[in-house]
Amino acid sequence: MNAAVVVHGASKWYGAVIGVNEVSLEIEPGLTGLLGPNGAGKTTLMKLITGQLRPSIGEVRVHGQPVWRRALARKRLGYSPDGDRFHEELTGFQFVYSMARLCGLERRDARQRTERTLARVGMADRSWKRLRECSKGMRQRIKLAQALVHAPDVLVLDEPLSGVDPPGRLELMDLFRELKEESRTVLISSHILEEVEAVTDRVILMAHGRVIASGTVARIRDLMDDYPLTVRIVTDRARELAAELIAHERVVSVRVDEGNGVEPGRVVLRVRGAEHFFRELPSLVTSRGLDVRSVEPLDASAAAIFDYLVGGRREVDS
Amino acid sequence: MTEQLRAWTFLVTYSLRRQLFSTKVIVAAGLLGISCLLVLLASMRRTISPQWFGEVVTLALYSPFVFPMLLLGFGTGALGDDRDEGTLGYLLTRPLPRSSIYLGKLVATLPIALTLAIGGLWLLCSIASRTGTPEMADVFGVLAWPHVLAAIAYLSFFHFLAVAFRHSTIIAIVYVLFIEVFLGTVPGVIKRVSIRFYSSSMTFDSGSRLGIAPPEDLVFQPISGAAATATLMLITAGFLAAGTWVFARREFRDVT
Numbered sequence: 001m002n003a004a005v006v007v008h009g010a011s012k013w014y015g016a017v018i019g020v021n022e023v024s025l026e027i028e029p030g031l032t033g034l035l036g037p038n039g040a041g042k043t044t045l046m047k048l049i050t051g052q053l054r055p056s057i058g059e060v061r062v063h064g065q066p067v068w069r070r071a072l073a074r075k076r077l078g079y080s081p082d083g084d085r086f087h088e089e090l091t092g093f094q095f096v097y098s099m100a101r102l103c104g105l106e107r108r109d110a111r112q113r114t115e116r117t118l119a120r121v122g123m124a125d126r127s128w129k130r131l132r133e134c135s136k137g138m139r140q141r142i143k144l145a146q147a148l149v150h151a152p153d154v155l156v157l158d159e160p161l162s163g164v165d166p167p168g169r170l171e172l173m174d175l176f177r178e179l180k181e182e183s184r185t186v187l188i189s190s191h192i193l194e195e196v197e198a199v200t201d202r203v204i205l206m207a208h209g210r211v212i213a214s215g216t217v218a219r220i221r222d223l224m225d226d227y228p229l230t231v232r233i234v235t236d237r238a239r240e241l242a243a244e245l246i247a248h249e250r251v252v253s254v255r256v257d258e259g260n261g262v263e264p265g266r267v268v269l270r271v272r273g274a275e276h277f278f279r280e281l282p283s284l285v286t287s288r289g290l291d292v293r294s295v296e297p298l299d300a301s302a303a304a305i306f307d308y309l310v311g312g313r314r315e316v317d318s
Numbered sequence: 319m320t321e322q323l324r325a326w327t328f329l330v331t332y333s334l335r336r337q338l339f340s341t342k343v344i345v346a347a348g349l350l351g352i353s354c355l356l357v358l359l360a361s362m363r364r365t366i367s368p369q370w371f372g373e374v375v376t377l378a379l380y381s382p383f384v385f386p387m388l389l390l391g392f393g394t395g396a397l398g399d400d401r402d403e404g405t406l407g408y409l410l411t412r413p414l415p416r417s418s419i420y421l422g423k424l425v426a427t428l429p430i431a432l433t434l435a436i437g438g439l440w441l442l443c444s445i446a447s448r449t450g451t452p453e454m455a456d457v458f459g460v461l462a463w464p465h466v467l468a469a470i471a472y473l474s475f476f477h478f479l480a481v482a483f484r485h486s487t488i489i490a491i492v493y494v495l496f497i498e499v500f501l502g503t504v505p506g507v508i509k510r511v512s513i514r515f516y517s518s519s520m521t522f523d524s525g526s527r528l529g530i531a532p533p534e535d536l537v538f539q540p541i542s543g544a545a546a547t548a549t550l551m552l553i554t555a556g557f558l559a560a561g562t563w564v565f566a567r568r569e570f571r572d573v574t
Contacts, residue, residue: 104321
């Protein structure tokens with residue numbers, strides 16, 4: 001086992017409120033997604049891992065060292081916070097350079113690494129802009145740069161894609177993949193499932209301060225297949241379609257709204273194994289000569305899936 | 319130089335630069351400007367003697383109010399600014415021991431705060447000396463050391479407030495107005511809770527040869543210069559130790 005980050009039985013209370021509840025996990029080199037709805041405890045867990053918070057019970061170790069007590073444990077750690085706060089009077093370059101110097105780098109080394117890192121996050125040509133004049137996306141990149149500048153082998157990135165435009169997201173996702181190829185341990189949090197799924201090998205799902213599931217993306221997907229997804233199908237022949245669908249093995253329930261002659265009919269169904277269902281739906285529709293205008297999942301958001309998973313703690317072997 | 323020492327040295331210079339270009343310097347310059355103007359007006363009306371200067375300027379205007387107010391911004395802002403801006407998290411995730419961050423931030427305030435506070439005192443003495451008695455030339459030498467020690471004690475105390483309390487600036491202002499300005503002038507031993515009591519005692523001890531003395535000995539009841547010096551050093555060390563202890567253990571949930 002070569003886990004860079006080990007969280008053992010860690011809980012964190014804020015007075016009577018539980019931030020993180022009996023979390024035990026090991027994060028190995030590669031990209032790990034930390035997923036959960038807002039308030040799930042992701043940021044608290046990340047602050048425990050980066051030594052900003054002390055666990056109420058349990059312990060958090062980075063490369064075998066207790067990160068709260070040992071400052072040197074943070075030498076190999078980079079952290080990009082969720083909050084959008086900076087020393088606004090500085091330029092992007094000055095800020096990243098300062099953070100490099102605060103990690104103990106020599107002047108020339110810090111300058112060279114700052115230039116390289118800013119180029120890596122796509123900020124080379126905009127690094128002389130004052131932070132107060134930077135867009136949200138640029139500020140995200142600067143945050144990422146200050147986490148990367150001292151070449152840490154453990155990176156904790158809290159919502160790193162938030163506020164970044166779609167082309168920028170693709171660039172940053174490529175960067176995350178590069179970090180993975182460099183065998184770094186990268187923990188990326190998000191509340192958007194698709195965002196994390198696109199770049200990570202392994203996912204940790206959190207809700208109500210607990211880890212409710214963890215494992216490879218494929219295994220988590222299998223687990224999510226058990227979740228009955230609500231789908232709305234708009235068609236002119238709603239009753240006929242409903243009759244076909246009710247017999248389908250993956251369909252749990254069907255509700256029909258026949259329409260009023262002006263508005264088309266609707267079939268709202270709950271279906272397990274949605275991925276397979278969507279694969280089979282076109283042939284089912286065409287074989288019966290039905291006319292389907294649209295198919296729309298109604299509750300595919302991560303929050304809905306978490307609600308389902310929270311019902312019971314599920315451990316998934318990776 | 320080890321990496322940690324290099325990082326700490328940079329922390330000190332970086333914090334110093336940030337303080338130097340902050341609004342606190344402008345506020346402090348404003349306070350000093352008003353004080354200088356008052357002394358200038360007084361010097362135009364009368365010949366200033368060390369005794370008058372000691373009583374009115376340093377004991378009634380500068381020491382109890384302007385001096386601590388000037389230092390307050392630097393003391394509470396050294397770490398408080400990072401806390402208020404939400405940028406403390408960037409510091410706490412660097413490979414620096416928390417105690418060294420606390421100490422480094424305090425060290426960074428010293429050059430600016432001492433330059434302004436003691437430089438301001440020198441300016442007041444210089445203005446007063448222009449039309450003052452010949453002995454006025456020696457007044458700064460008498461006042462400087464007690465004020466240097468008092469300044470460090472204030473900074474240590476205000477720096478402690480910044481890590482112990484969320485709204486440290488407000489608490490520090492209340493402290494200055496109530497403890498330093500009000501309690502510092504009432505009869506009895508209660509005034510010994512104020513820092514300026516000890517700097518004043520030092521001033522009276524070393525300034526007696528110039529005629530600098532408390533207006534009413536029985537009301538002020540100064541302690542010896544040596545005891546006052548030792549107390550100011552103890553206050554500094556005590557708050558430094560307490561602040562370091564609190565900062566090393568405290569979690570700041572309100573940071574980025």
